Amino acid sequence: MRDASPPLAGHMTRPIRIAIAVVPVVAASGLGGLVTRANIPTWYAGIAKPFFTPPNWVFAPVWTLLFAGMALAAYRVLSRPPSAARTAALRIHALQLALNVAWSAAFFGLNSPGAGLLVIAPLLAAIALTIRAFAPLDRPAAWLLAPYLAWVAYATALNLGIWWLNG
Numbered sequence: 001m002r003d004a005s006p007p008l009a010g011h012m013t014r015p016i017r018i019a020i021a022v023v024p025v026v027a028a029s030g031l032g033g034l035v036t037r038a039n040i041p042t043w044y045a046g047i048a049k050p051f052f053t054p055p056n057w058v059f060a061p062v063w064t065l066l067f068a069g070m071a072l073a074a075y076r077v078l079s080r081p082p083s084a085a086r087t088a089a090l091r092i093h094a095l096q097l098a099l100n101v102a103w104s105a106a107f108f109g110l111n112s113p114g115a116g117l118l119v120i121a122p123l124l125a126a127i128a129l130t131i132r133a134f135a136p137l138d139r140p141a142a143w144l145l146a147p148y149l150a151w152v153a154y155a156t157a158l159n160l161g162i163w164w165l166n167g
Contacts, residue, residue: 012078021075028097029067032104039108047113050161066151069144070097076141077134089133096126113163120156127152 012020040056074093080086103123107116127149135142 017075017078021078022071024094024097025067025071025074028101029063031101035101035104035109039111043111044108047162048165050158050165052161053158062151066148069148073134073138073141073144076138076144080137083137085133086137089130089137092126092130092133096123096130099123099126107159113159113166116159117156117163120152120159124149124152124156 070093074090077086077089077093099119099122103116103119106112106119127145131142131145131149134145
């Protein structure tokens with residue numbers, strides 16, 4: 001009898017794994033960017049920022065590399081045999097992508113550092129949980145997310161500083 005399981009159950013071709021890994025990351029990047037870009041020259045330019053705020057030009061290349069790392073990590077995990085652990089890890093990965101977009105919407109879309117803080121704390125936790133879930137499946141995939149965790153920890157300090165200075 002032919003296996004009637006959906007592709008995520010195990011028989012994914014490489015192009016399908018690439019698409020499943022890349023499309024959600026590109027979507028998260030695009031949605032977050034839509035909200036963010038419009039507010040950089042307006043609201044963000046006019047608020048007080050901590051002394052350790054990098055110049056605006058730093059953000060695009062850093063986020064490009066971080067999103068590429070997220071996609072590659074997801075691809076590596078998708079390339080592992082199907083399991084409950086793989087499914088759970090990919091769900092946590094999807095959650096952190098959603099929280100990433102939600103942070104952009106809260107901080108930039110609502111022009112609210114306070115709302116940003118309410119989202120970035122669970123985002124940090126979700127990234128750490130993703131790393132923890134990816135590690136037993138594929139150590140390099142977990143390590144690919146370490147710079148993302150570090151950057152979001154730094155972004156948390158920036159967010160807190162902006163909230164403090166503009167509260």
